[in-house]
Amino acid sequence: MQNIDVKEVNIRAFWDDEASVWVAESDDVPGLVTEAETMESLQEKLRELVPELLELSGMAHTTATIHLHSDRTFLVRA
DSSP states (O other): OOOOEEEEEEEEEEEETTTTEEEEEOSSSTTOEEEESSHHHHHHHHHHHHHHHHHHTTOTTEEEEEEEEEEOOOOOOO
């Protein structure tokens, strides 16, 4: 039976008003910085990028549980 290494990955996503994109970065995945116009697009990019970057950093055959923490701040007037 093969042991499965499960890595907990925390990813921060924030809205960049100037560029009008979501930006994601993580200390848990070396080299991870990406952006997308929608949160759904960002999640799809992360599904591809995280395994690739983990493999490049020597963590091949790792299963990742991704915790995506998002933050978006905006003003409203009452």
